[in-house]
Amino acid sequence: VNAILLSIGTEIVAVPRRDTNSQHIMEALAAIGVEVSGIKLLADDAELIAAELRAAQLHADVIIATGGLGPTSDDLTRQALALATGRSLNRAAELVREIRGRFERLGRFMPAINDVQADLVDGAIPISNPNGTAPGQWLLWDRCVVFLLPGPPPEMRPMLEASVLPQLRERSGRRVQRTRVLKIAFAGESAIEAVAAPIYQRHPGVRTTILAGAGQVELHFAAWAESAAAADETLNGLARQVRAALPGRVYAEDGAALHEVVARLLAAQGLTLSLAESCTGGLISASLTEVPGASRFFRVGYVCYSNDAKTDLLGVRPELIERLGAVSAEVALAMAHGARARAKTDLALAVTGIAGPEGGSPEKPTGLVFVAIAYPGGDFVRRFVCLGNRARVRAQTETLALEIARCHLLGLPWP
Amino acid sequence: VNAILLSIGTEIVAVPRRDTNSQHIMEALAAIGVEVSGIKLLADDAELIAAELRAAQLHADVIIATGGLGPTSDDLTRQALALATGRSLNRAAELVREIRGRFERLGRFMPAINDVQADLVDGAIPISNPNGTAPGQWLLWDRCVVFLLPGPPPEMRPMLEASVLPQLRERSGRRVQRTRVLKIAFAGESAIEAVAAPIYQRHPGVRTTILAGAGQVELHFAAWAESAAAADETLNGLARQVRAALPGRVYAEDGAALHEVVARLLAAQGLTLSLAESCTGGLISASLTEVPGASRFFRVGYVCYSNDAKTDLLGVRPELIERLGAVSAEVALAMAHGARARAKTDLALAVTGIAGPEGGSPEKPTGLVFVAIAYPGGDFVRRFVCLGNRARVRAQTETLALEIARCHLLGLPWP
Numbered sequence: 001v002n003a004i005l006l007s008i009g010t011e012i013v014a015v016p017r018r019d020t021n022s023q024h025i026m027e028a029l030a031a032i033g034v035e036v037s038g039i040k041l042l043a044d045d046a047e048l049i050a051a052e053l054r055a056a057q058l059h060a061d062v063i064i065a066t067g068g069l070g071p072t073s074d075d076l077t078r079q080a081l082a083l084a085t086g087r088s089l090n091r092a093a094e095l096v097r098e099i100r101g102r103f104e105r106l107g108r109f110m111p112a113i114n115d116v117q118a119d120l121v122d123g124a125i126p127i128s129n130p131n132g133t134a135p136g137q138w139l140l141w142d143r144c145v146v147f148l149l150p151g152p153p154p155e156m157r158p159m160l161e162a163s164v165l166p167q168l169r170e171r172s173g174r175r176v177q178r179t180r181v182l183k184i185a186f187a188g189e190s191a192i193e194a195v196a197a198p199i200y201q202r203h204p205g206v207r208t209t210i211l212a213g214a215g216q217v218e219l220h221f222a223a224w225a226e227s228a229a230a231a232d233e234t235l236n237g238l239a240r241q242v243r244a245a246l247p248g249r250v251y252a253e254d255g256a257a258l259h260e261v262v263a264r265l266l267a268a269q270g271l272t273l274s275l276a277e278s279c280t281g282g283l284i285s286a287s288l289t290e291v292p293g294a295s296r297f298f299r300v301g302y303v304c305y306s307n308d309a310k311t312d313l314l315g316v317r318p319e320l321i322e323r324l325g326a327v328s329a330e331v332a333l334a335m336a337h338g339a340r341a342r343a344k345t346d347l348a349l350a351v352t353g354i355a356g357p358e359g360g361s362p363e364k365p366t367g368l369v370f371v372a373i374a375y376p377g378g379d380f381v382r383r384f385v386c387l388g389n390r391a392r393v394r395a396q397t398e399t400l401a402l403e404i405a406r407c408h409l410l411g412l413p414w415p
Numbered sequence: 416v417n418a419i420l421l422s423i424g425t426e427i428v429a430v431p432r433r434d435t436n437s438q439h440i441m442e443a444l445a446a447i448g449v450e451v452s453g454i455k456l457l458a459d460d461a462e463l464i465a466a467e468l469r470a471a472q473l474h475a476d477v478i479i480a481t482g483g484l485g486p487t488s489d490d491l492t493r494q495a496l497a498l499a500t501g502r503s504l505n506r507a508a509e510l511v512r513e514i515r516g517r518f519e520r521l522g523r524f525m526p527a528i529n530d531v532q533a534d535l536v537d538g539a540i541p542i543s544n545p546n547g548t549a550p551g552q553w554l555l556w557d558r559c560v561v562f563l564l565p566g567p568p569p570e571m572r573p574m575l576e577a578s579v580l581p582q583l584r585e586r587s588g589r590r591v592q593r594t595r596v597l598k599i600a601f602a603g604e605s606a607i608e609a610v611a612a613p614i615y616q617r618h619p620g621v622r623t624t625i626l627a628g629a630g631q632v633e634l635h636f637a638a639w640a641e642s643a644a645a646a647d648e649t650l651n652g653l654a655r656q657v658r659a660a661l662p663g664r665v666y667a668e669d670g671a672a673l674h675e676v677v678a679r680l681l682a683a684q685g686l687t688l689s690l691a692e693s694c695t696g697g698l699i700s701a702s703l704t705e706v707p708g709a710s711r712f713f714r715v716g717y718v719c720y721s722n723d724a725k726t727d728l729l730g731v732r733p734e735l736i737e738r739l740g741a742v743s744a745e746v747a748l749a750m751a752h753g754a755r756a757r758a759k760t761d762l763a764l765a766v767t768g769i770a771g772p773e774g775g776s777p778e779k780p781t782g783l784v785f786v787a788i789a790y791p792g793g794d795f796v797r798r799f800v801c802l803g804n805r806a807r808v809r810a811q812t813e814t815l816a817l818e819i820a821r822c823h824l825l826g827l828p829w830p
Contacts, residue, residue: 009624010622010624011624011626011635013441013451013452013453013454014441014445014451014594014624014635014637015438016434016437016438016441016454017438019431022431022456023430023431023432026428026429026431030429036428036429036458037428037457037458037460037463038428038455038456038457038458038463038467039428039431039455039456039457040453040454040455040456041437041453041454041455041456042452042453042454043451043452043453044624045452047474048452048453048474051470051473051474052453052470054470055466055467055469055470058466059462059463059466070604070625070627071604071605071608072604072605072608072612072625073608073612074623074624074625106800106802107800108603111603111605111606111609113605113608113609114605131802131803131804131807132802132803152627152628154803154804154806154807275718277697280701280704281700281701281703281704281705281709281713281716282690282692282697282698282699282700282701282704282716282718283697283701284697285696285697285700285701285718286695286696286697286698286700286701288696289695289696289697289718289720290696290805290806290809292771292772292773292805293773294696294720295720295721298696298718298720298721299720299721299723299724300717300718300719300720300721300724300727300728301692301696301697301716301717301718301720302715302716302717302718303690303697303700303704303713303715303716303717303718304715305704305709305710305713305714305715305716306710306714306715308714309714309715309758312715312757313715313728342727343724356707357707358707358708390705390707391705394705
């Protein structure tokens, strides 16, 4: 089974890097044995899109087009499919009601132009969109099945998952690809490669890719087999060997982000957390509260950007800041203890550092950070110098802080 | 003048991110006034490539295909062009000599299969490749000009520069493209379209695209003219009319993000800010402190996830929370006043809401948020229902809060 993807929108042709949908869909299809032979990025031009749909239909079993389903005059994918197939475009009364109902429930006025989102190509079946107003649609066109999905990834992805993949899984009976991603925080790419390469070189049938960024390393493994179970078995063996070579360091194999792993551990252990952030400015609080149900463990985040705030909010003594500087191990520890006492939480994490571009000095360079944790009966502080620009220093500091929390929660040695 | 790009190679379809050629060529063409209307990433399949060349030839004045010119059996672009045009493929004796000479000069043995790189489609003119063995070729195919270039960027780019762009510059009349992006926060796509469309429809020479996401709308304009100054003049006029039709709503034309605009205004006016965040969990603090020099205006961020934290940190009366709920206009205002008083800042922004997926009720649905601002001598609170999942609710809430701050700082009516 063979697919061609169309990513539609003049802005995508202007900046091809913006097309994240093709990559996502390609990976989802590979996992169910559907091979992508072509990807087309097309401007909002109905004639062009229609011609490209016709050319794709000659070669592909499956066409998935994303984008161009909005209400405005440059959203032309529906019209293009009608043009390509020579079928009419009909306004579906029940879809009009649904779209209007959505606006009404939100207490908003619906501009009349939104009605065009209810247009279906003759014979097409609507695909509901729980996260937006534009429904999708799918159509059998001779031996080819065509799916139209909206472009915004938060709308497209759940629709792909719920309505496209199950149907295609039926159609493809080919070899199955399974993937596994092992994530390691606060580690360098070459150090991990040195340990892991001898292992994955013994598995030549598995495709391995190493990705590194912001103090994290990801090992991506892809295996093909006759069945998902057989591919999983290969990956299980490989993952077991990597874990044994890097004890305690692999924090996720299921795609979870580090903040999700820490959130799960806190929730499972029934512990509460507060945060005191200086250079990260709320980044760590924002990550942890991104997780649904964060209120079970997250109490308070103090974003103490100024020295006064560190004193007023957390009780850090001004003499300490004056003597050792706000960026020091002692101030990081005082922030953690202050947050833990004032927020009355089991744990507190604190970070202080120089994110740059200003504020560095020979003794305290840009990128210098201290991360502290306070817990019942103890504390710990780690000094580190991050490389890179302001955004990278902040991201690496977040990774270090979350990894310190993970090690505490699992009783692992400090990173 | 209108172009379609083909990026050929099975590895490119497997990882679309790897296709850096399209982005590079698209930018080079835009600069000389050639518009790209489609980009195709295609697997090494001669029939597929031939069909896609034929479809492109119907719509484009220019086709540039990169990749598939190597010597191995999966390099099929030459054959595909012969197939598409119905012309023969002839081995050019002088190209064979050139390719062999290159190997000899490097003191290497040339495998016989390299001879196929000397195959030219009937009527095609070779394009020399100073950095590799695969020559390119170009061909007039009815009214369309087709260029075949090798895939490796270090070979492709100099050939594009030396042999493709000069020819296309002639054809396009050296027209220059300039672009402008107008950003509008806390607005719906269709509402902005309704106001802006009558304006940009009066400028048919300007290509307009509307992008929407997380409570923001972007109007992208691209104009072509004989000179950059002339294109800028067109864009200036168009932007002036849009600003006049949407008074005060366009927050940036220079690519700045909303948090950067708010940060600039605070720094310029010498005002300080504190934040009280519930459902956004530190997201707004993290954005504002992303801006270098944020310590000039940013004092304290309170991430008050629990009701107790709202009381302890900000002095919100527990009876108020009990009577009206933590997600209410009154609590949002009390949070803002509490933050402003305790952090001793000129302004304070506060947000409280239900980010979901849990916590909603018929009277207070998921997505309901209140955003408040407290300033010297006054306050303001806005109720809003956000669409979408937890991440989108949080992102839209951030946009609304920052837009309220921007309106206050510029003396604009509340959004």
